Amino acid sequence: MSGNFLALAQPGVQQLSPYVPGKPVDELARELDLDPASIVKLASNENPLGASPKALAAIREALDELTRYPDGNGFALKSLLAEQCRVELNQVTLGNGSNDILELVARAYLAPGLNAVFSEHAFAVYPIATQAVGAQAKVVPAKEWGHDLPAMLAAIDANTRVVFIANPNNPTGTWFGAEALDEFLQDVPAHVLVVLDEAYIEYAEGSDLPDGLDFLAAYPNLLVSRTFSKAYGLAALRVGYGLSTPVVADVLNRVRQPFNVNSLALAAACAALKDEEYLAQSRQLNESGMQQLEAGFRELGLSWIPSRGNFICVDLGQVAAPVFQGLLREGVIVRPVANYGMPNHLRVTIGLPAENSRFLEALRKVLARG
Numbered sequence: 001m002s003g004n005f006l007a008l009a010q011p012g013v014q015q016l017s018p019y020v021p022g023k024p025v026d027e028l029a030r031e032l033d034l035d036p037a038s039i040v041k042l043a044s045n046e047n048p049l050g051a052s053p054k055a056l057a058a059i060r061e062a063l064d065e066l067t068r069y070p071d072g073n074g075f076a077l078k079s080l081l082a083e084q085c086r087v088e089l090n091q092v093t094l095g096n097g098s099n100d101i102l103e104l105v106a107r108a109y110l111a112p113g114l115n116a117v118f119s120e121h122a123f124a125v126y127p128i129a130t131q132a133v134g135a136q137a138k139v140v141p142a143k144e145w146g147h148d149l150p151a152m153l154a155a156i157d158a159n160t161r162v163v164f165i166a167n168p169n170n171p172t173g174t175w176f177g178a179e180a181l182d183e184f185l186q187d188v189p190a191h192v193l194v195v196l197d198e199a200y201i202e203y204a205e206g207s208d209l210p211d212g213l214d215f216l217a218a219y220p221n222l223l224v225s226r227t228f229s230k231a232y233g234l235a236a237l238r239v240g241y242g243l244s245t246p247v248v249a250d251v252l253n254r255v256r257q258p259f260n261v262n263s264l265a266l267a268a269a270c271a272a273l274k275d276e277e278y279l280a281q282s283r284q285l286n287e288s289g290m291q292q293l294e295a296g297f298r299e300l301g302l303s304w305i306p307s308r309g310n311f312i313c314v315d316l317g318q319v320a321a322p323v324f325q326g327l328l329r330e331g332v333i334v335r336p337v338a339n340y341g342m343p344n345h346l347r348v349t350i351g352l353p354a355e356n357s358r359f360l361e362a363l364r365k366v367l368a369r370g
């Protein structure tokens with residue numbers, strides 16, 4: 001007799017569903033016998049530009065040192081980040097993607113009997129990180145698809161150690177302003193670490209979104225997490241970072257894997273940070289692509305949730321699931337978000353102008369078929 005190793009998993013893990021990623025291009029190509037090059041994937045909020053040429057050059061150079069362990073302290077990248085983010089070196093924590101930062105927070109601060117507060121329709125990694133360490137997830141109903149910060153505040157209790165908030169949020173694209181954030185931070189009890197997930201903040205420059213870094217000095221219980229996966233175009237390499245007080249950074253540093261960020265990722269991230277032209281191009285492409293999709297939706301009589309990310313959720317009502325399938329048959333992969341409590345929406349990542357057109361054309365065709 002062997003043990004029931006599902007029932008033996010800790011209860012929080014038994015209740016989890018695995019993270020569902022966007023459908024890979026090669027998988028759809030195999031299933032429908034399509035040429036992978038003909039498939040448009042707008043499903044994982046990836047940067048359609050391709051990686052920065054400067055990052056690629058840095059990776060080629062770093063290849064010569066693959067036999068060595070990476071710099072476990074990530075000195076070069078941390079130095080650049082500290083300078084750019086106006087913090088000290090000892091306030092920076094590097095992660096294997098910013099997912100890693102979220103998990104380090106959970107591992108360091110959550111445990112059975114404790115809880116984390118986050119919003120309905122929030123990023124799927126928050127429940128995974130929380131329940132993986134046996135803590136309770138307190139999910140607060142959303143308001144107009146976005147975070148209801150006062151309700152989240154009210155949900156905090158003596159056993160709360162972490163609040164996850166994302167600005168803008170994925171998958172909804174919703175956001176909150178500086179005043180709302182400041183009021184929230186003022187009222188969060190001192191025993192609660194606020195994780196402000198800014199995975200898409202680079203796209204929001206010059207908008208009404210606050211810069212989380214502006215709040216670090218005033219609020220020692222704030223951690224801002226950011227990533228190289230989106231606007232910096234390095235999703236495959238897995239590199240992100242957290243900015244916090246030195247104390248919180250020290251705690252996270254105790255629980256991380258010694259070499260959690262590989263040397264190619266470190267080299268590429270340094271180069272990408274310095275490539276301002278690439279970032280500006282990413283932003284500009286995103287802005288025009290967002291307008292292109294909104295115009296297309298308007299023409300089709302569809303409504304959408306306004307977004308400050310590199311993606312947008314379009315409302316297809318009852319037919320969201322069949323439209324998703326229909327789009328697949330047209331060689332276009334978008335993201336169903338029923339598992340985020342949004343069965344009527346599909347999330348579409350902003351692509352290159354031609355990819356956006358392909359998607360809109362396919363959508364028109366699928367909807368016309370009824």
Ligand SMILES: *Cc1c(COP(=O)(O)O)cnc(C)c1O
Nearest residue numbers: 097098099123170199227229240
């Ligand atoms: C994409 C994303 C992340 C980060 O992903 P990494 O690739 O692990 O850096 C974090 N939070 C949100 C809300 C995201 O959408």
